[in-house]
Amino acid sequence: MSGDDLNNPRAYPEELEEQIEHRGRQLLLRPIRAQDTERHRLFLARVSPRDLYTRFFAGVHEVPEPEVEHFTHIDYDREMAFVAVAADGAEQGEILGVARACMLPGERAAEFAVLVRSDLKRQGLGALLMRKLIRYCRARGIAELRGNVLMENAAMLALAHSLGFRMRTIELNVGEIALELRTDPAAA
Ligand SMILES: CC(C)(COP(=O)(O)OP(=O)(O)OC[C@H]1O[C@@H](n2cnc3c(N)ncnc32)[C@H](O)[C@@H]1OP(=O)(O)O)[C@@H](O)C(=O)NCCC(=O)NCCS
Secondary structure, three states: OOHHHHHOOOOOOHHHOEEEEEOOEEEEEEEOOHHHHHHHHHHHHOOOHHHHHHHHOOOOOOOOHHHHHHHHOOOOOOEEEEEEEEOOOOOOOOEEEEEEEEEEOOOOEEEEEEEEOHHHOOOOHHHHHHHHHHHHHHHOOOOEEEEEEEOOOHHHHHHHHHOOOEEEEEEOOEEEEEEEOOOOHHHO
């Protein structure tokens, strides 16, 4: 058993890797793994303070190292994070975006979050990652995907709307959005 296997109770689900062409570039969509810590740190360094704020709801200029480790050392039974990795060109191997879902204990529901490198926004990466996450959650029998979004976050609200999410509640400046996942695989 390797060091990574010891850290991850369930082995890396390699079968979820997907090599795709997206707008003229090769991408690998795959689960995040323990060896991604440095890559993930470099990715976060290229996310603007404003985008970190809309993702974490707090003014952070740098995500602390232990948290970055926490993001990459995941228990695949309870959480999933997909990264979009450049598979060609000068940025080969770099993380361009990440979408994650944490299973909510006692419910057939999961909470999601998504983040795209700031200079790559509006190139379809957020939608690509969210669709991959939705397919995965649906295949795992999760009935609902939900998330919290700042009401000022027009980009996420528009992306969520385009994916079929509905606004459930709004408290102060935060809205809870939710997507019901039908088990019909044809609906993916
Ligand atoms: C929200 C976020 C993930 C969107 O990712 P993205 O890769 O830029 O989005 P996409 O290019 O896939 O956009 C898909 C669709 O969403 C909508 N959309 C995305 N950004 C938009 C914006 N700024 N204004 C209006 N609509 C927008 C559009 O309908 C878009 O389709 P189109 O470009 O064909 O019109 C990205 O802006 C981000 O990382 N923001 C910071 C972190 C964050 O806020 N995360 C959400 C909290 S969980």
